[in-house]
Amino acid sequence: MTEPDFEPPYLFPDYRATQLRAPRRELVRLPDEWFHHRGGPAFGRITVKAEDSDLTRQHRGEPLGERIILTGRVLDGDGRPVRHTLVEVWQANAAGRYVDPVDTHPAPLDPNFTGAGRCLTDGGGVYRFVTVKPGAYPWRNHRNAWRPAHVHFSLFGPQLASRLVTQMYFPGDPLIPLDPILNSIADARGRDLLVAKFDPEATEPEWALAYRWDVVLRGRDATPNES
Amino acid sequence: MTIPTPSQTVGPFFGFAMPFEDDTQTIAPGSDGAVRIEGQVFDGAGEPVPDAVVEISEGDQFARCGTDREGAFHFTVRKAASFDVIVFARGLLRHLATRLYFPDADPDGDPLLRMIEPERRHTLIASASEGGLRFDIHLQGDQETVFIQL
Numbered sequence: 001m002t003e004p005d006f007e008p009p010y011l012f013p014d015y016r017a018t019q020l021r022a023p024r025r026e027l028v029r030l031p032d033e034w035f036h037h038r039g040g041p042a043f044g045r046i047t048v049k050a051e052d053s054d055l056t057r058q059h060r061g062e063p064l065g066e067r068i069i070l071t072g073r074v075l076d077g078d079g080r081p082v083r084h085t086l087v088e089v090w091q092a093n094a095a096g097r098y099v100d101p102v103d104t105h106p107a108p109l110d111p112n113f114t115g116a117g118r119c120l121t122d123g124g125g126v127y128r129f130v131t132v133k134p135g136a137y138p139w140r141n142h143r144n145a146w147r148p149a150h151v152h153f154s155l156f157g158p159q160l161a162s163r164l165v166t167q168m169y170f171p172g173d174p175l176i177p178l179d180p181i182l183n184s185i186a187d188a189r190g191r192d193l194l195v196a197k198f199d200p201e202a203t204e205p206e207w208a209l210a211y212r213w214d215v216v217l218r219g220r221d222a223t224p225n226e227s
Numbered sequence: 228m229t230i231p232t233p234s235q236t237v238g239p240f241f242g243f244a245m246p247f248e249d250d251t252q253t254i255a256p257g258s259d260g261a262v263r264i265e266g267q268v269f270d271g272a273g274e275p276v277p278d279a280v281v282e283i284s285e286g287d288q289f290a291r292c293g294t295d296r297e298g299a300f301h302f303t304v305r306k307a308a309s310f311d312v313i314v315f316a317r318g319l320l321r322h323l324a325t326r327l328y329f330p331d332a333d334p335d336g337d338p339l340l341r342m343i344e345p346e347r348r349h350t351l352i353a354s355a356s357e358g359g360l361r362f363d364i365h366l367q368g369d370q371e372t373v374f375i376q377l
Contacts, residue, residue: 006231006233007234007321008321010319010320010323015236018318018320020271020272020318020367021276021316021319022366023367023372025371027375027376028375030339041282041313042288045289046250047247077229078229092240098240100240100242101243103240114243116243154237160284161377163313165236165322166232167235167238181235181320184320185233189230190233191233193230
């Protein structure tokens, strides 16, 4: 059930941190029922409040930067919507700085922006966040290395095999062809799946540009609602 | 064909976003039946991995812990035969999956353990330690943990 060219390998030397962290032994191949088809993690203890999906309203004032809407559908391997599943996001601020204390990039923090959000997909598998467009930032992987603007996504889905942590990129970013993390995916079709599309339909006049990004999780819902 | 969305690394900057209340425990520490699990994540040079996230799940139990400077993580859970384990880290372009068995696991009776070469089975079985169980995760190297292909 793997499509190697669409997934990054564990070892990708251009991304230096993989060199001592990629397993070197062959991974064990199991029948899907033994692991992949087991129920996904019970994420119900992670609280999701209404304001968690609007990253521009988590402080007293509004964050600096370009306000955007991020929306899309979460689908399973059969193309069916994955309903009421948890979506977690996190990102740098508009200046390319994370709130995380581990981040030492000398770009300003924004007292009105944390950069973390959560929501549940609705009955149609749709998620929606309001945020600001993150900035690019340097990361010391190689000389003059800069990450393209991206938003981290964490999704659960119905099965253990559905669990996904990935990154969403923005269309037209000139850093995309230079990024070893995205280019670890050998097939251009796989890389394209991580780039959102500008969506004039979801864009709200006089307020915010919208980007659409659909996610397809591995595995399928064990309880299909069609007979 | 529907291509699943590819994975990307969790990166180093997740510590402000992924924690949630009581994330490391599925049962209150000290209560009846509570088991503490501790371990460290190591890289191929034997160095601790300070920017990993470990998630364990079994039935209705789910817990998450980011590693500290020593690569250490800990959980408090209700006893089960085993937990499914997922590891994310900077430098892991895809997450890794494995399974944690409790020390009373029967290597010959469990179909998954039976598939693993006997000399590597111990990487999946937690050991009894002071105050609970010990389960280290070696991403690479001589002690490399057995990981499951996703």
